[in-house]
Amino acid sequence: MSVQHKTNGNGKCPVMHGALTNAGDSTTAVWWPKSLNLDILHQHDEKTNPLPGFNYKKEVKKLNFKALRKDLMKVMTDSQSWWPADLGTYSGLFVRMAWHSAGTYRIADGRGGSGTGNHRFAPLDSWPDNTNLDKARRLLWPIKKKYGNRVSWADLMILAGNLGYEHAGLKMYGFSFGREDIWHPEKDVYWGSEKEWLQDKRYSSKSDRESLENPLAAVVMGLIYVNPQGVDGKPDPLKTAHDVRLTFGRMAMNDEETAALTIGGHSIGRAHGNGDAAKLGAEPAAADIHEQGLGWNKKGGGGLGVEQVTSGIEGAWTSNPDKWNYEYLDLLLNYDWELKKSPAGAWQWEPIGLEESKKPRDLANPKKRHNPIMTDADMAMKMDPSYRRISEKFYKDPKYLDDAFARAWFKLTHRDLGPRTNYIGPWAPKEDLIWQDPVPAAKKKFNAEKVKKMIAATKISSSDLIATAWDSARTYRRTDKRGGANGARIRLSPQIDWEGNEPTRLKKVLKALEGVAKKSGATIADTIVLAGVVGLEQAIKKGGSKVKVPFVAGRGDASQDQTDIESFAVLEPTHDAFRNWVKKDYVPMPEELMLEKASLLGLSAKEMTCLIGGMRVLGTNHSSAKNHGVFTDKVGALTNDFFVNLTDMKYTWKPTGKNSYDIIDRKTKKVKYTASRVDLVFGSNSVLRSYAEVYAQDDNKEKFVKDFVAVWTKVMNADRLKAN
Numbered sequence: 001m002s003v004q005h006k007t008n009g010n011g012k013c014p015v016m017h018g019a020l021t022n023a024g025d026s027t028t029a030v031w032w033p034k035s036l037n038l039d040i041l042h043q044h045d046e047k048t049n050p051l052p053g054f055n056y057k058k059e060v061k062k063l064n065f066k067a068l069r070k071d072l073m074k075v076m077t078d079s080q081s082w083w084p085a086d087l088g089t090y091s092g093l094f095v096r097m098a099w100h101s102a103g104t105y106r107i108a109d110g111r112g113g114s115g116t117g118n119h120r121f122a123p124l125d126s127w128p129d130n131t132n133l134d135k136a137r138r139l140l141w142p143i144k145k146k147y148g149n150r151v152s153w154a155d156l157m158i159l160a161g162n163l164g165y166e167h168a169g170l171k172m173y174g175f176s177f178g179r180e181d182i183w184h185p186e187k188d189v190y191w192g193s194e195k196e197w198l199q200d201k202r203y204s205s206k207s208d209r210e211s212l213e214n215p216l217a218a219v220v221m222g223l224i225y226v227n228p229q230g231v232d233g234k235p236d237p238l239k240t241a242h243d244v245r246l247t248f249g250r251m252a253m254n255d256e257e258t259a260a261l262t263i264g265g266h267s268i269g270r271a272h273g274n275g276d277a278a279k280l281g282a283e284p285a286a287a288d289i290h291e292q293g294l295g296w297n298k299k300g301g302g303g304l305g306v307e308q309v310t311s312g313i314e315g316a317w318t319s320n321p322d323k324w325n326y327e328y329l330d331l332l333l334n335y336d337w338e339l340k341k342s343p344a345g346a347w348q349w350e351p352i353g354l355e356e357s358k359k360p361r362d363l364a365n366p367k368k369r370h371n372p373i374m375t376d377a378d379m380a381m382k383m384d385p386s387y388r389r390i391s392e393k394f395y396k397d398p399k400y401l402d403d404a405f406a407r408a409w410f411k412l413t414h415r416d417l418g419p420r421t422n423y424i425g426p427w428a429p430k431e432d433l434i435w436q437d438p439v440p441a442a443k444k445k446f447n448a449e450k451v452k453k454m455i456a457a458t459k460i461s462s463s464d465l466i467a468t469a470w471d472s473a474r475t476y477r478r479t480d481k482r483g484g485a486n487g488a489r490i491r492l493s494p495q496i497d498w499e500g501n502e503p504t505r506l507k508k509v510l511k512a513l514e515g516v517a518k519k520s521g522a523t524i525a526d527t528i529v530l531a532g533v534v535g536l537e538q539a540i541k542k543g544g545s546k547v548k549v550p551f552v553a554g555r556g557d558a559s560q561d562q563t564d565i566e567s568f569a570v571l572e573p574t575h576d577a578f579r580n581w582v583k584k585d586y587v588p589m590p591e592e593l594m595l596e597k598a599s600l601l602g603l604s605a606k607e608m609t610c611l612i613g614g615m616r617v618l619g620t621n622h623s624s625a626k627n628h629g630v631f632t633d634k635v636g637a638l639t640n641d642f643f644v645n646l647t648d649m650k651y652t653w654k655p656t657g658k659n660s661y662d663i664i665d666r667k668t669k670k671v672k673y674t675a676s677r678v679d680l681v682f683g684s685n686s687v688l689r690s691y692a693e694v695y696a697q698d699d700n701k702e703k704f705v706k707d708f709v710a711v712w713t714k715v716m717n718a719d720r721l722k723a724n
Contacts, residue, residue: 092269098161108215110479113416117154154179264405418481469532484719581622
C-alpha cells in the first residue's frame with residue numbers, strides 16, 4: 001500500500017507580504033501603513049508575563065502527577081448544569097479541545113500547535129471551528145486553580161484530551177509535560193488575509209486546490225482543517241479528500257496518520273446542530289462584558305445539552321459515542337449513505353436502512369434513537385482509493401488501528417514540543433521517533449582548547465569557519481524547536497546540498513572539520529560550533545578586543561537514517577538576511593523576510609541589529625551577495641564599522657536595482673560601498689536606526705563586541721534548552 005505524505009509548499013516563501021508592516025495596526029498605520037512593524041520581535045517579554053523568573057520546566061517536575069490524573073478523571077464525569085455533559089461524560093468535548101489546540105500546527109514555519117496555550121486568546125478562542133470550546137476550558141478551571149503554576153494551561157488542555165480517550169477505553173501512547181503558557185495573543189502568526197469568518201482568499205486559483213497559500217494549512221478562515229460539509233460547503237467526498245490530504249500534509253501527516261486521526265477522532269464524541277445557529281450570540285472576543293469571556297450563548301437562554309449548536313452538524317458517529325470501539329468503520333464501510341440536512345441546516349451524511357440497534361440514543365430520551373452521521377471528510381475515508389485501503393486495513397485489524405491512532409495522536413499533540421529530550425513526566429514514552437529529529441547523546445569528553453588549536457591549524461579562513469557554524473545553527477525554529485546545530489545535519493542530505501549553504505565551499509570546510517573531530521574525539525556538531533568560536537575569536541583579536549567566546553559541549557551527531565529528508569526539506573532557507581542572501585525575488589520585501597527569520601530564531605530587534613552589523617564586517621555574506629553591506633576596510637575584524645559608516649553623513653545613497661544600492665562619498669562622488677535593502681533599513685527605520693546609533697557611538701565599541709558574542713552564543717545554543 002502506498003502511504004502518501006504531502007508537505008506542499010516546500011521552497012515557497014512562507015511569509016505573507018504586508019504581514020510585517022504596520023498595515024492595520026494602531027495609529028501609526030493610518031499615516032505610514034507600509035512602515036516596518038517590529039512587534040513580531042517584541043511579543044512575549046517580561047512585561048506581559050505575570051510570573052517573571054518562574055521556571056516552568058523545573059516546577060512542573062514537582063507536580064503530583066497521580067493526583068492530577070485522578071482529579072481530571074473526576075471532572076470528566078462531573079456534569080455541570082451550566083454546560084451538561086453528553087451521556088454523562090466530557091470526554092468527547094475534552095478530546096475536541098485538545099485536537100483543536102494542537103491541530104493548528106503547520107510545518108512551513110512551525111507555528112500554531114498546542115505548545116503555548118494560545119487557545120485562550122484571540123483569534124483562536126473565537127474561531128467558528130472552536131465554538132463552545134470556551135466551556136471546555138472553564139470546566140478545567142477548578143483543576144488549574146488547584147494545581148496552580150505547576151501545570152500550564154497548554155499542558156492541561158492536551159492532558160485532558162488524552163485522558164478523555166483513556167476514559168473512553170483506549171490505551172494511549174504517552175504524554176509529556178513541558179508546554180509553557182504565553183500571556184498575550186500571538187501577533188506573529190499569520191492565519192490568512194480574510195476579514196470575514198468562513199471566507200477564503202487563500203487560493204491563487206479557486207479551481208486549483210493545490211494553490212493554497214503558504215504557510216496556511218486550513219482551507220478557510222476560522223476552520224482548523226477542512227469544511228466538514230464539503231469544499232465551499234458543497235458535499236463531494238473526493239474533492240474533500242484532496243483538501244484533507246493537503247491540509248494534513250501541511251501538518252506533517254501522511255495518509256495513514258490522517259486516516260487514523262479522522263477515524264479515531266470521530267470514534268468518540270458527537271456533533272451538535274439541534275437548533276438555529278442564527279440565535280447564537282457573539283463569539284468570546286466580541287461578547288458583552290457580563291458574559292465574562294464566554295461566547296456563542298443562545299439569545300434568550302437555553303441552547304444546552306440536546307439543544308446545543310456547535311458545528312451545525314447534528315448527531316453521533318457511533319451508537320456508543322462515550323466508548324472507544326470499532327463501530328465507526330463498521331458503519332462507514334458496510335452501509336450506504338445519503339445526504340441529509342441537520343436541524344441547523346448543515347449538510348451531513350446518514351446511513352440508509354440501518355438497524356435500530358445500531359443507532360445512537362437521544363441525549364434527552366434514551367428510548368429514542370437517531371441515525372448516526374458522517375461529515376464529508378468521513379466519507380472521504382470511504383471513497384478516496386488510498387484512504388479506503390487504509391480504512392479497510394484498520395477494519396480488519398482493530399489493534400493496528402489502536403496503535404496507529406495513538407501514535408498519530410501523540411505526534412499531533414507533541415510535534416511542536418521538540419526533541420524527546422524536552423519531555424517531562426512519568427508518562428513520556430522512551431522510544432525515539434523519526435519525526436522527533438533524534439540526535440544521539442555525545443559520549444566522549446574532549447579538550448576544547450586543544451580542538452580549537454587543531455581547527456586553527458587547518459588554515460580555513462575565519463569567515464568560512466563562522467559562516468559554516470552559522471549555517472549549521474540558523475535552521476533552528478523556536479516555534480516547534482526543530483533544526484539547529486545539534487546533530488550536525490548540515491553534513492547530511494538534504495542540507496548538504498542546499499543553495500543557501502554554498503555546497504562547494506561547505507564540503508571543503510566540512511572535510512577539514514570532520515578530520516579534526518575524528519582525531520580529537522569531539523563530535524562533528526561540537527567541532528562545527530567550535531570552529532565558529534575560533535573564527536570569531538580571531539576576528540575579535542583582529543579588531544583589537546580581548547573578549548572571549550563561551551562554548552558549551554555536548555552536541556551529538558545524527559545519522560542519515562535518523563534524518564527524515566522530506567521533513568527537513570521545509571527547513572531549507574529561502575532567505576537569510578544575516579548573510580545578506582535571498583534565493584530569488586519574492587513578494588515580501590527582504591526586510592520583511594529578515595524579521596520573519598529573526599522571529600523564528602527568537603531574537604529581539606536589538607539582537608538582530610547587532611548580529612547583522614557584525615556578520616557584515618566579518619565577511620560572511622553569501623557568495624551571491626558579493627560585498628553588499630560590508631561597510632569596512634578591515635573585513636574579517638569584528639568592529640562597529642557597519643554602524644559607523646551606515647550613519648555617517650559623508651555618504652549618500654543611490655538605488656541601482658530592486659535590491660541593490662551604491663553608497664557614494666559626497667566629496668569624491670565615488671562609490672565607496674554597496675548595500676541591499678536589509679542593510680539600509682537599519683538607517684531608514686527609526687527604531688532600528690536608534691539601535692544602530694548606539695552601536696556606532698565611540699564609547700560603545702566594546703559593548704558591541706560583547707553584545708555580538710552574547711547573541712551569537714544564543715543562536716549556537718538555541719536548540720539545547722538544557723544548556724541555556
